[in-house]
Amino acid sequence: MLKKIFGFLYQYISFRSLRARIFFMILLVGIIPSVLMRQGIVQNYEERAVEQRTQTVQAQLKIVADHLINEDYLNTPSSKVISAELDMLSNLYDGRVLIINGNFKIIKDTYGISEGKTIISEEVVKCFLGESVAKYDPENGYIEMTTPIVDDIMGESGNTAEGGGNGKSSGTGNVKGVMLTSMSNQYIVGTMEVLNRKAMLLEAIMIIIIVGIAFILSAILTRPFERVTKAINEVKAGYSNEPISVPDLAETEHIVEAFNQLLQRMKVLDDSRQEFVSNVSHELKTPLTSMKVLADSLLMQENAPAELYREFMEDIVSEIDRENRIITDLLALVKMDKTTSELNITAVDINELAELILKRLRPIARKQDVDVVFESMRPVVAEVDEVKMTLIMSNLVENAIKYNKEHGWVKVIVDADHQYFTFEVTDSGIGIPEESLTQIYERFYRVDKSHSREIGGTGLGLAISKNAVLAHRGFITVTSTEGEGTTFLVKIPLTYIAQ
Ligand code: ADP
Numbered sequence: 001m002l003k004k005i006f007g008f009l010y011q012y013i014s015f016r017s018l019r020a021r022i023f024f025m026i027l028l029v030g031i032i033p034s035v036l037m038r039q040g041i042v043q044n045y046e047e048r049a050v051e052q053r054t055q056t057v058q059a060q061l062k063i064v065a066d067h068l069i070n071e072d073y074l075n076t077p078s079s080k081v082i083s084a085e086l087d088m089l090s091n092l093y094d095g096r097v098l099i100i101n102g103n104f105k106i107i108k109d110t111y112g113i114s115e116g117k118t119i120i121s122e123e124v125v126k127c128f129l130g131e132s133v134a135k136y137d138p139e140n141g142y143i144e145m146t147t148p149i150v151d152d153i154m155g156e157s158g159n160t161a162e163g164g165g166n167g168k169s170s171g172t173g174n175v176k177g178v179m180l181t182s183m184s185n186q187y188i189v190g191t192m193e194v195l196n197r198k199a200m201l202l203e204a205i206m207i208i209i210i211v212g213i214a215f216i217l218s219a220i221l222t223r224p225f226e227r228v229t230k231a232i233n234e235v236k237a238g239y240s241n242e243p244i245s246v247p248d249l250a251e252t253e254h255i256v257e258a259f260n261q262l263l264q265r266m267k268v269l270d271d272s273r274q275e276f277v278s279n280v281s282h283e284l285k286t287p288l289t290s291m292k293v294l295a296d297s298l299l300m301q302e303n304a305p306a307e308l309y310r311e312f313m314e315d316i317v318s319e320i321d322r323e324n325r326i327i328t329d330l331l332a333l334v335k336m337d338k339t340t341s342e343l344n345i346t347a348v349d350i351n352e353l354a355e356l357i358l359k360r361l362r363p364i365a366r367k368q369d370v371d372v373v374f375e376s377m378r379p380v381v382a383e384v385d386e387v388k389m390t391l392i393m394s395n396l397v398e399n400a401i402k403y404n405k406e407h408g409w410v411k412v413i414v415d416a417d418h419q420y421f422t423f424e425v426t427d428s429g430i431g432i433p434e435e436s437l438t439q440i441y442e443r444f445y446r447v448d449k450s451h452s453r454e455i456g457g458t459g460l461g462l463a464i465s466k467n468a469v470l471a472h473r474g475f476i477t478v479t480s481t482e483g484e485g486t487t488f489l490v491k492i493p494l495t496y497i498a499q
Contacts, residue, residue: 018221022222027211030210034207038203042192042195042196053188054134057093058134061097061147064179065148065179068082069149083108086099093181094184095181095184097109097110097180098119099177100178100179101176102176106119128175132148142182148179149179151174224251228246231245280330295312295316321456322453322458326460330460333467343384346383348382350423351380354393355374358397368408369407372397373409373412374414380414380416382495383494388468389472392423392490395461395462399425403430404427404430422491424487426486426487427487431482432478434482445462469492474492474493
């Protein structure tokens with residue numbers, strides 16, 4: 001259980017599972033916009049709030065600036081009304097107002113600290129030049145701004161003369177003084193804190209919801225894959241052998257389709273394996289049964305004559321030979337299946353090899369009164385496995401002799417072009433019926449079982465030959481007319497083509 005949990009967690013951490021990938025993707029797609037949105041909203045609020053506050057205060061300050069001019073406060077800063085107005089303003093905005101006259105002298109400080117001092121800061125100078133500034137210091141939560149105190153009557157004539165601008169940004173002539181105001185921004189900071197807290201709470205709730213959605217969605221989306229795995233595991237465990245069906249995603253359906261095709265192929269292979277095993281058992285049992293019948297009948301006869309013993313023993317020996325041949329052929333076939341890729345390739349003189357095989361088979365042919373002719377069209381040296389090539393050639397020539405008629409003939413021709421060499425065996429034998437032509441390469445297939453058995457056939461020769469030809473990347477074809485004869489043609493590349 002613990003192992004399972006660790007495995008599950010590992011898959012999530014290592015990012016290997018599709019479920020983990022979907023989970024994290026949904027998480028990213030959901031969380032990133034919500035975080036950005038919160039930050040955007042808070043920042044936007046801050047900018048807007050500072051801007052609005054600055055505008056409101058500026059408007060108020062301008063009104064006060066007009067009063068200052070009207071009361072000539074810059075020259076006679078004794079007006080109680082103006083002082084009260086300035087104090088009220090500084091109280092209202094929780095800030096400090098400094099009035100600076102044309103000599104850069106502070107004539108009024110609502111804090112009462114700096115009166116009489118001179119101030120030549122960049123902002124003040126700029127303001128005298130007509131440029132009013134508002135600066136926000138987010139760290140200390142202060143907005144600092146300068147407001148020009150403009151003599152409007154002179155300013156208007158000045159403006160007209162200069163051809164544009166308003167009192168605030170016009171030339172130096174009408175700026176009589178500067179109001180330097182700094183006000184606390186605690187209100188905005190406080191609101192922002194509340195807003196941020198609320199937005200974060202909302203964000204946390206959203207993240208929880210997104211995690212939940214991601215978890216559920218990733219589970220739903222990967223469920224078909226789990227169902228496919230479960231179905232395949234059931235087949236693997238042997239509970240079922242039927243094609244599986246998990247209709248859901250197109251992707252899983254493709255997997256299921258491919259798996260069912262594989263299952264089908266395995267079934268075919270299994271069937272053919274079973275058929276092969278039962279064929280082998282049957283073929284191996286037949287000579288044993290004959291031997292038992294022969295031995296039993298000898299045992300049952302008391303005082304059987306020596307000639308009968310001899311005759312039966314000869315039959316038993318021939319059955320043993322047959323059993324032996326079947327086993328040898330079977331071993332050759334199994335070996336061929338196993339080692340298709342393990343050919344022992346050497347340069348072989350094909351004419352020489354054919355002559356050697358014919359020399360070995362001629363005595364058998366003579367016994368059956370069959371004439372064997374060899375025709376070599378040109379010298380041929382090819383890269384082949386000599387042992388397998390010998391099997392191919394001797395099987396075909398042996399068959400041509402075995403399935404021949406009395407006074408028949410066998411003709412073997414070796415030829416080549418620039419790419420392939422051919423080995424052709426034609427006989428004047430009994431021929432093969434058309435319907436059997438496609439089956440003769442199957443293991444244990446024989447056109448006439450009893451005849452083939454009589455002449456010592458195992459039904460494996462052509463299966464072995466075909467396997468050997470295919471291992472050389474060659475072809476084998478057959479043409480035959482019943483009662484007239486058969487031609488087998490083998491075509492193999494002169495140069496071995498590796499797999
Ligand atoms: P077998 O050991 O029985 O000869 P093969 O695999 O060599 O087995 O051949 C399969 C069957 O094909 C044979 O039983 C025979 O009926 C048929 N056959 C093969 N070669 C010839 C041939 N040259 N002429 C007629 N029939 C043939």
